[in-house]
Amino acid sequence: MQTAVRARGGLRLEAHKERSTRDPIATAAPPAHAVLTLDQHAGERAVPIVAVGERVALGQPIARPSTLVSAWLHAPIAGEVVAIEPRPAANHGGAPALSIVIANDGSDARHRERAIEDFTALAPAELRQWIGRAGIVGLGGAGFPTVAKLASAAEREHLALLINGAECEPYISCDEMLMRERADEVVLGARILMHALEARECVIALEDNAPQAQQAMQAALTRAGDERLRLTQVAAIYPAGGERQLIAAVFGKEVPHDGLPRDIGVLCHNVATAAAVARWVARGEPLVSRIVTITGAGVAHARNLDVRIGTPIAQLIEECGGYTPRITRLLMGGTMMGAALATDEAAVIKTTNCIVAASARDLEPRQPEMPCIRCGNCAEVCPAFLLPQQLHLNAQALDLAGLERYGLMDCIECGCCDYVCPSQIPLVERFRQAKPHLAAHLRARAAAQAARQRYESRIARLQRLEAEQRQRLEEKRRLARRKDS
Amino acid sequence: MQFPTSPPPHVVAPNTVGRVMRIVIYALLPTIVAHVLFFGPGLLVQSALAVATALAAEALALRLRGKPLAFYLGDGTAIVTALLLALCLPPLAPWWLVVSGTAFAILLAKHAFGGVGMNLFNPAMVGYAVLLVSFPAQLLSWLPPHALDIQTAELSFAQTAATIFTGRLPEALAWDAITSPTPLDALKTNLALGMTMQEALANPLFGGLGGRGWEWVNLATLIGGIALLMLRIIRWHIPVAMLGSLALCATIMYAVDPGTYPGPLFHLTSGASLLGAFFIATDPVSAATSDRGRLIYASGIGVLTYIIRTWGGYPDGVAFAVLLMNFAVPLIDRYTIPRIYGHAERP
């Protein structure tokens, strides 16, 4: 294995992973009530296909995708649908969103789906369609429906599949534990995805601070004996696991700002997504559970749990020994990009990779804000090579032309600039506030341009028709005159 | 259970402007110590005066502008400005010079532009340049360093303070007897008088590298500067580009005519070269912002410094060069916006 590759920019952060990786993954008890938010993936909300009072089996589909960019939902427990109503949702920071609530009957009766012995027997298109039925979404955090991602790159030649095991955010260790304990699943999933995409090679990337995961993966690769797959180490520099950053580090190519990875012949999936694909295809298990890291000084026993989707977060905390008195904040995701939850009643969703029960020690309090001193630390760490200080100036004045020029839309909100700012300016927050304004402006401009074009082509068409009509009239008159004479 | 929420990121580095400025002040300590060793305790009086004036002016400006006093006074930027200005002044310069220069720097060069983070020009250099063009005689009469063999009067701390405040030397001492030009000044004057380089450098003012005493002050500055680099308070671009372009100019001209132009080592260890490269040009507020921009900005300072030192009317050009390049910074910034990830071209 060669030395670790890295992309430009980024930060070396304290990983905080040792607490949660001491114990092996434990299986959390199925919840008494599972709450499944209908919009827990990117794209459009799913549509319920069960009614209140209906009995469902574990793994039975309960909501179907509404559009092409949407995903199936499956029952994570067997029992009765008791409500379809707004419930606190983790993807809304704890605010209520329409959810299906299932009461557990304790039987775990399974809804049987066929398991595919030999996935290579299926045609790639057929396999892609089959994967779509599993309700799998990007488990790294973005939650983009996997089937839509596969469709976006289908039929492209010489595609490289990138399996993202670079878990760069502090505190999160679910992918590392997955690779340590279920490496074979990851490798199988990668091979299935390769077949579905007709990819020519597959790179599995993981950070150089996870030697045990690396050994496990290497062993699994050897067992699989598939030459097309290889392992690559990336330097543990946040945000190494960002899709665009990882592609730049591994392939030395940048994704065009207005394009997708497929445009440079790459498709990126998270390791957990690959494992979920493997479970579905090989065992017929849809996405009804995932590994969640429970950590932070605010919880008694930090560890990784294999959790049913829809389990209330409060229950997971209980399984980890409950809160310690030091708890101050509850985060879903890591400390850099994670969202603060207002309540622990919210349930685990498909993209919940980590719950940080944070104490004051985990969170460095922000000092009062000073004016920017243009030190340039932010530009040095920006993985998108932006000048955050200039963006900040333009965001303060809401100068849309300036924001466009300095590339606000290319900001990935990783928080590196915010982290290093000596003036303690909440840059990411400012950028997030300014983005909708700029997006609306750009949309309006594009719409006006399109409307203008259509208006002009319509005018031109009408003029052409009128001219043609006049010409035809002339012709007829001439003919009539000739007949007369 | 309910929890308060806050926007991400939920952790930030424990770094503040105040911490950055504190480290800069500590990094100036070697220079200050060397300065006091070679030029007597004048600098201590000047620094105290300058810092007091800077804080008073800052407080006045903040009060007038209705900003929180304690918060901004604590950031240390005014103290750094005051110390840099004091380091540039002759140790026995009269008190009103220090006070007016510092007040000008803080009030006009800093707060008129909007205070910390907004000043287009380096306040310390504005203060110094104003004093230099207004009172050249006072600004150019330095003390000879103690390392010289020539008989110099050792002024005690009390005598120094008295001289600074009253403008009168202790009895039995005359200004002419104790002042001496800076090495850059002396070299320039003597060369202008028609001396050869050897004759000019035969003056006891000059040591192994640059001016005697001065070379040690500059080496102390280098130590402080390297500390700043290692603590990542500043980055290499500005010092390297400025010293590099200065040395390059000096080397070229030295190669052309060693009899008229002193070599690169002399330039690097004379005047405010090192102080400028590590402490003045690196002031982030008035410097260019991207790496490429900083290289251009600092190379410009190096070249202008050399031009002004060699052919201009003033012995040292760092202050003017910094001000001129400060002026060019917005233009440099405009043309050195880095390429954004995923874009083929720079915006």
Added chain:
Amino acid sequence: MTELAAFVLLLTFAGAALFANRVAAKQAELVERARLIERIDRILPQTQCRRCTFAGCRPYATAIADGAADINQCPPGGDATAAALAALLGRAPKPVDPRFGTMPSIPMVAWIDEPACIGCTKCIQACPVDAIVGAPRHMHTVIAAECTGCELCIPPCPVDCIVMRPAHELVTETTHPSALLDAVAS
């Protein structure tokens, strides 16, 4: 003699300067009007709604350039457009004159109650941006993402089956033509 020479010379140069001025002015006149109309048109929202009393955004832009219309006649653009026009033309900004109509607080697009549509094509002819599709005696429909909300299709409809509805209900990321095309292509 020298005085005379001086006089002649001065006159010559003054004449040359004036002549150059005339040439430049004449050349400028033609180009400047076209360029100014273009710039005004860029600022207008391209709704093509005719509330300004002109036949579209470009005719209104031409009228402004020729001094035949004021800058405050565009309700869809609102005060922001009026201010941008004022800045462009170096005039004092003024708010939009309410006599030219008002706009709903959120963007609206036309929506055809399809069962009621009799397929008369009158709305298709009225739409200034070709955002309505349909054939004679067949149901028509509005491409919501391309509708500018000009309301010009409402009066011609003989069965009053067109209503304005909030844009956000009808235009979503996934119903936008480009998203659909993407999805179909994949």
Added chain:
Amino acid sequence: MSSLLLILLSAVLVSLVAICGIAGWRPFLDTDDPYENAVGLAQASLVAVPLAATVSWLLATFVLVPLDIAYLRTPVFVAVAATVAQLTEIAFRRWSARLPARPAFALLLTANGAALGVAFMSLTFAQRLLGVVLISAAAAFAFAFLLLATATLYERLRYADVPAPFRQAPITLIAIGLIALGCMGFSGLIPE
């Protein structure tokens, strides 16, 4: 030298006030961005100033002096600068991407060309044609650089939290004053 610098800075200041300070008064039709306007004006000056200076020198040397009417130098120069400005306008309209606006473009260019050009005439090393071409080209470059730098400086000042009494003109003047302070470092560089 310092007087030339002073004239340069004044020309920059006047141009900048015209571009940024007066509503609807921009040298170019295509843009209302002060910086873009400054770029266009700088480009035009790079053409017009050396051209005007050269033509006037030729006229002065071969017409005015032989005819013994050298006292007409200044009015002739102004007329030449005006003509050159108009010609530049015509050329710009035809070949440049930027479109000059009337009357701002020609007036600014005339004023700058005349102010700088008249100043060269009194310089000792402007006695020869080469001297005039060089010094006017150098002055045009200096003008272009100063104008662009001041225009970007002005843009940055827009975002600065400048105290109310200092906003706009006062702070611009202070900034120009500090630039002049920096330029004093050049004193003694070129003998008067």
